[in-house]
Amino acid sequence: MIEIIRYSPDLKGIWDNFVSKAKNHHFIFYRDYMEYHSDRFQDHSLLLFKKGKLVGLLPANKDKDTLISHGGLTFGGILSNEKMTTPLMLKIFNELLNYLKKNNFSEFIYKAIPYIYYSIPAEEDRYALFINNAELYRRDITSAIYLKNKINYLYGRKYNIKKIKKENLEVSRSLEFDKYMEIVKDLLYKKYKASPVHTSEEIKKLAAKFPENIKLFTAKNEIDEILGGVIIYENPKIAHCQYIAATEEGKKKGAIDIIIDYLINEYYKDKDYFDFGTSNGKDGKYLNEGLIKYKESFGAKGVVHDFYRLKLK
Numbered sequence: 001m002i003e004i005i006r007y008s009p010d011l012k013g014i015w016d017n018f019v020s021k022a023k024n025h026h027f028i029f030y031r032d033y034m035e036y037h038s039d040r041f042q043d044h045s046l047l048l049f050k051k052g053k054l055v056g057l058l059p060a061n062k063d064k065d066t067l068i069s070h071g072g073l074t075f076g077g078i079l080s081n082e083k084m085t086t087p088l089m090l091k092i093f094n095e096l097l098n099y100l101k102k103n104n105f106s107e108f109i110y111k112a113i114p115y116i117y118y119s120i121p122a123e124e125d126r127y128a129l130f131i132n133n134a135e136l137y138r139r140d141i142t143s144a145i146y147l148k149n150k151i152n153y154l155y156g157r158k159y160n161i162k163k164i165k166k167e168n169l170e171v172s173r174s175l176e177f178d179k180y181m182e183i184v185k186d187l188l189y190k191k192y193k194a195s196p197v198h199t200s201e202e203i204k205k206l207a208a209k210f211p212e213n214i215k216l217f218t219a220k221n222e223i224d225e226i227l228g229g230v231i232i233y234e235n236p237k238i239a240h241c242q243y244i245a246a247t248e249e250g251k252k253k254g255a256i257d258i259i260i261d262y263l264i265n266e267y268y269k270d271k272d273y274f275d276f277g278t279s280n281g282k283d284g285k286y287l288n289e290g291l292i293k294y295k296e297s298f299g300a301k302g303v304v305h306d307f308y309r310l311k312l313k
Contacts, residue, residue, distance in 0.1 A: 002095040003052075007045035015047065018054055022079040024113045024122045026235055027213040029059050029079060034070070036202055041072045046099075048078070048092055056080045056092060067100055068109040075111040075305060078125045089124035093132055101312050108310040110134065114303050116144055116238060116273045129308050138307035140278040143292060143300035145264060147271050151299035161261050164254035169227065171262045174218040177204045180229045184245040196243065203231070214242075217263060219255035228255025230263065237272040239263065244277075260298060276300055283307075 007015060012031045019029045027033060034043070041061040048056035059076040060069045070076035078092070100108055112126060145151070153161070174180070181200035188194045198206070207214040218229040227250030231243040246255045264274050279292040284307075 001051055002091055003049040004095060004099045005047045005049065007043065007047060011047060014054060015045075015057060018057055018081070019079060021081050022057070023081055023084070023120045024077070024079055024118050026113070026117055027210055028073055028233070029057070029076070030210075032209050033206060034059060034073070036206055037072045041070070045070075046096070048096070050088065050091075055084065055088065058096070062105075065105055066107040066109060067105050069111055071109075073111070075113045077110060077112045080122060080124070082120060084122070084124055086124045086127055089128045090131060093125075093128040097132065097310070097312065106311070106313040108312060110308040110310070112306045112308065114142065114305055116275065116303055117235065119237065126306075129310075132310060134308040134310045136306060137309045138283040140280040140284045140305040140307075141287070141292070141302045142278045142305060143276040143295035144303050145274040145276075145298060145300045147264070147269060147274055150264070151301070153299060154297040157257070157297040160254060161257050164258050167253050167258075169219040169221060169253060169255060169258055171217065171219050171259055173267075174216045174226075174229070175207075176218065176226065177207060177216055177231075179226055180216055180218060180231070180245070181243075183226065183229065183247055184243050187245045217259050217267070219250065219253075219259050221249070221253075226250075227253060228259060230256070230259050232263070232268075234268075238275055239268045239271050239273070240275040241277050264298065274300075275303075278305060 016030050019025060042063070044060050044062040044067060046058040046060060047054060048058065057079040058069055059073065060067050061071045063071060110129060113122070115123065152158070178200050181196065181203060184196050188196060203214070207216070213234050215232045215234060216229055217232065218226045221227055228246030230241055233240045233242045244256060250256070268274055276295040279288045279295065280286060281288065
């Protein structure tokens with residue numbers, strides 16, 4: 001017997017406790033992170049019980065008659081622990097689809113969690129999606145380095161970093177989120193006429209709540225000006241680049257290269273993966289070849305982010 005209960009604030013404790021033990025754990029699924037943009041997304045997260053015992057979570061939001069897992073997060077499939085089995089996941093999906101139909105949803109968008117975020121295999125959900133004839137309608141590609149068996153930099157990147165080190169830029173962790181996010185904002189507007197997903201105030205508040213998960217690293221010149229930076233979202237086994245930006249001077253002096261080299265070879269050398277993030281547009285159909293070639297020059301290789309659609313009516 002599978003029971004589905006919609007999330008409410010009084011369930012925060014058991015939600016967060018389950019997230020901490022999930023085999024596809026990510027700190028962005030804690031309620032304190034998910035709710036920073038609660039004004040923009042109508043939460044419709046679900047708790048999944050079997051015979052009264054919590055066996056899974058589905059971070060999700062409602063958009064008209066569509067349930068999305070989750071529109072405000074990079075991904076957000078079903079979170080489960082080591083007790084999850086494939087037959088159980090099939091039963092969960094069967095009950096979940098019944099729940100969605102009863103609650104007048106006509107579509108279910110499922111943003112699967114990439115395997116590099118698993119502590120142990122956790123793709124029972126993808127099999128259940130297949131069994132239920134879900135459509136793979138979008139696929140983005142991220143670039144990740146497996147740090148336990150690193151591939152050498154391409155020669156040009158290796159040479160550039162050796163040259164950049166002579167600039168004597170100071171690379172360190174920083175708390176100057178305000179100054180750095182202005183660089184991000186300026187870069188995104190000039191290049192794409194776009195704005196960052198997070199405001200400066202939001203990223204500061206999130207970093208204060210999750211100081212061991214959200215970290216800023218900067219490269220500065222001799223007069224203490226930030227030339228470039230990288231905001232990292234960190235989990236126990238993976239470091240993910242959330243924002244990468246540099247000033248015009250920073251681009252000329254290779255500020256980003258020197259930060260990434262430091263993160264890969266020093267600060268995060270004991271992690272399993274270093275994830276640069278995706279290089280796509282137009283629902284995965286467009287590949288920014290210049291961007292992905294830059295990431296691959298550090299030895300990064302492709303990992304897909306899959307998006308599924310289930311029509312319910």
